[in-house]
Amino acid sequence: MKGYVSAALDIPVHVQNIVVRDYCRRHGYPFELSVTESREGNSAFWRLDKAKPIVAYSLALFTEAMLAQCTEIHFAVEDMQADAHTPMLMRLKRILG
Amino acid sequence: MNTFSSVEERALCEEFLRVGYVKRPVERLDALDAVLRPLRNQLAELICDPLPHLSTIVIQAEKLNDIRMALIGSLVHLRPLYYFLARQTLSALVGSELAMQRRINLSIQQPGDESSLLGIHKDTDTGDSPFEVVLWVPLTDCSKTASMYFRDHYIDIKYGEMLIFNQAIPHGNVRNDEGYTRWSLNCRFKGLFTPYAGKKLGDFFEPITMKAASMAGLS
Numbered sequence: 001m002k003g004y005v006s007a008a009l010d011i012p013v014h015v016q017n018i019v020v021r022d023y024c025r026r027h028g029y030p031f032e033l034s035v036t037e038s039r040e041g042n043s044a045f046w047r048l049d050k051a052k053p054i055v056a057y058s059l060a061l062f063t064e065a066m067l068a069q070c071t072e073i074h075f076a077v078e079d080m081q082a083d084a085h086t087p088m089l090m091r092l093k094r095i096l097g
Numbered sequence: 098m099n100t101f102s103s104v105e106e107r108a109l110c111e112e113f114l115r116v117g118y119v120k121r122p123v124e125r126l127d128a129l130d131a132v133l134r135p136l137r138n139q140l141a142e143l144i145c146d147p148l149p150h151l152s153t154i155v156i157q158a159e160k161l162n163d164i165r166m167a168l169i170g171s172l173v174h175l176r177p178l179y180y181f182l183a184r185q186t187l188s189a190l191v192g193s194e195l196a197m198q199r200r201i202n203l204s205i206q207q208p209g210d211e212s213s214l215l216g217i218h219k220d221t222d223t224g225d226s227p228f229e230v231v232l233w234v235p236l237t238d239c240s241k242t243a244s245m246y247f248r249d250h251y252i253d254i255k256y257g258e259m260l261i262f263n264q265a266i267p268h269g270n271v272r273n274d275e276g277y278t279r280w281s282l283n284c285r286f287k288g289l290f291t292p293y294a295g296k297k298l299g300d301f302f303e304p305i306t307m308k309a310a311s312m313a314g315l316s
Contacts, residue, residue, distance in 0.1 A: 058300070059299055059300075077300045078299045078300045079199070079300070088307075088312065088315055089298070089299055089304070091315040092289075092298060092304065092315060093297075093298055093299055095315075096290065096293060096298055
């Protein structure tokens with residue numbers, strides 16, 4: 001499962017990687033070294049192979065458009081795999097903070 | 098403000114605001130039994146089978162947290178049952194569109210154990226939203242030092258009863274000197290659309306009773 005973390009968050013990248021690796025360990029998923037998103041945008045995400053499972057540090061890194069591109073996506077902080085309810089959760093988080 | 102609430106709901110809300118908590122029988126004793134049964138089964142696999150009454154169990158200190166965490170992991174699937182313990186009371190006190198903590202916490206307070214103490218505190222001082230309540234449910238009868246306290250008094254509470262409390266009220270526990278182990282569960286609830294603090298929607302809370310109008314609004 002390919003890791004996906006971001007330099008745009010306040011949480012240090014190495015801490016994000018610890019959380020992502022721990023998620024994979026707890027759920028028995030193989031972990032493949034993370035790609036790190038730049039502070040400026042989401043260019044690293046668009047270079048990812050979306051046909052393969054991805055484990056992102058958090059839902060906060062994602063938009064619905066990005067979600068729609070993924071075949072299988074997990075969020076480590078939220079301890080969840082995206083499903084049909086995830087877009088609704090993203091909208092709720094957007095209005096509630 | 099509560100003009101349209103029923104007399105019973107107003108009385109419940111006034112008690113909660115005045116005392117800081119309400120203690121009631123659980124609304125579904127069968128649901129509580131259904132929470133306890135798999136927890137006992139798993140515990141029997143982890144420590145000994147047949148399992149004695151929970152209040153007589155004493156677990157080695159070095160194993161306590163691992164066992165507690167294993168049981169907490171299994172409790173995730175029992176959240177719907179846990180909600181049904183207090184569905185109507187939560188609706189009256191908190192609201193009809195709720196967010197529920199994604200984990201049910203388990204507390205094991207063994208006699209003389211000082212490793213699991215939470216001294217007097219207010220969760221709202223450490224990043225919890227004042228809009229949250231805690232549904233606290235004992236799995237063993239407990240009183241005095243085996244129980245928890247609010248401000249200046251202990252809560253006497255039995256299996257089959259529940260406590261819903263305001264985290265902004267000072268509360269805690271002391272060393273259990275009662276000669277039996279207290280087992281209890283706790284989980285937070287809040288109005289889905291009330292302000293969040295340190296514990297966020299998604300990673301800590303999950304919507305559990307969102308209504309059609311809200312879904313339509315979000316679509």
